[in-house]
Amino acid sequence: MPLFRMTSPGVAPSMLVALALVAGAPQVQAAAVAGQGTWETTLQGRDLDGNAANGFEAYYDTALDITWLADANQAFTSGFDEIGAMNWSQARAWAANLNVHGTTGWRLPTLVDTGTPGCNMGVNGTDCGYNVDTSASEMAHMYYVTLGNKGYYNTSGAFAGNSLTNTGPFSNVVGGVYWSGVEYALDVDKAWEFIILVGNQGYNIKGAAYYAWAVHSGDVAAVPEPQTFALAMAGIAALGFVARRNKKAQVG
Numbered sequence: 001m002p003l004f005r006m007t008s009p010g011v012a013p014s015m016l017v018a019l020a021l022v023a024g025a026p027q028v029q030a031a032a033v034a035g036q037g038t039w040e041t042t043l044q045g046r047d048l049d050g051n052a053a054n055g056f057e058a059y060y061d062t063a064l065d066i067t068w069l070a071d072a073n074q075a076f077t078s079g080f081d082e083i084g085a086m087n088w089s090q091a092r093a094w095a096a097n098l099n100v101h102g103t104t105g106w107r108l109p110t111l112v113d114t115g116t117p118g119c120n121m122g123v124n125g126t127d128c129g130y131n132v133d134t135s136a137s138e139m140a141h142m143y144y145v146t147l148g149n150k151g152y153y154n155t156s157g158a159f160a161g162n163s164l165t166n167t168g169p170f171s172n173v174v175g176g177v178y179w180s181g182v183e184y185a186l187d188v189d190k191a192w193e194f195i196i197l198v199g200n201q202g203y204n205i206k207g208a209a210y211y212a213w214a215v216h217s218g219d220v221a222a223v224p225e226p227q228t229f230a231l232a233m234a235g236i237a238a239l240g241f242v243a244r245r246n247k248k249a250q251v252g
């Protein structure tokens with residue numbers, strides 16, 4: 001029950017109650033909400049298994065220049081983990097070793113520890129708490145900008161009770177805590193995380209069992225699969241051979 005282990009700063013007791021209510025049902029029932037956020041224009045589907053009929057396996061985020069797995073709890077779906085929640089080291093290793101139909105090089109979402117080292121708790125534009133700086137956190141940008149969700153507390157610090165309402169085109173977005181790939185500068189036993197249920201960014205001990213959403217720098221559609229790459233190189237080599245032969249023929 002990873003939700004009960006949460007000791008993230010800025011989490012009010014009332015929120016722990018709210019989280020407790022959903023602890024038995026890890027899959028958030030939010031759906032794609034048209035007109036909320038930028039997802040309809042900034043996300044581009046990527047078909048990684050060569051089967052358009054089963055939909056997209058990833059989405060290229062044109063705003064961040066990264067690609068998100070379509071399945072936000074792939075560790076569970078793939079059978080890698082029985083619920084998909086892993087400690088920080090396991091989550092990092094899972095992403096690093098992930099092979100999605102030939103595409104490798106995945107990682108956990110990143111963020112920048114802004115201000116002074118560690119959590120600068122706030123409700124408007126810091127690196128910790130609610131309504132954090134979305135230009136410095138991939139998960140926060142996804143939650144607040146791309147999906148247009150609102151924080152549990154508003155930018156004035158008033159309790160608003162908002163939570164995840166829009167999951168866009170993604171599947172299996174869990175109403176829990178997601179690891180970032182970033183260690184906590186003030187304490188190497190901790191790492192940064194993002195509570196996608198309520199839009200809270202914070203940190204916790206690396207041993208906590210949290211979820212993991214793999215991302216890939218850049219556009220995976222631009223990364224040729226080894227087989228395709230080999231064929232392309234063979235084609236280029238053949239063209240070069242033809243070119244040299246033609247040149248030789250002309251000279252001759």
Ligand SMILES: [Ca+2]
Nearest residue numbers: 047051054055
């Ligand atoms: Ca597909």
Ligand SMILES: [Ca+2]
Nearest residue numbers: 114115116118
């Ligand atoms: Ca900081």
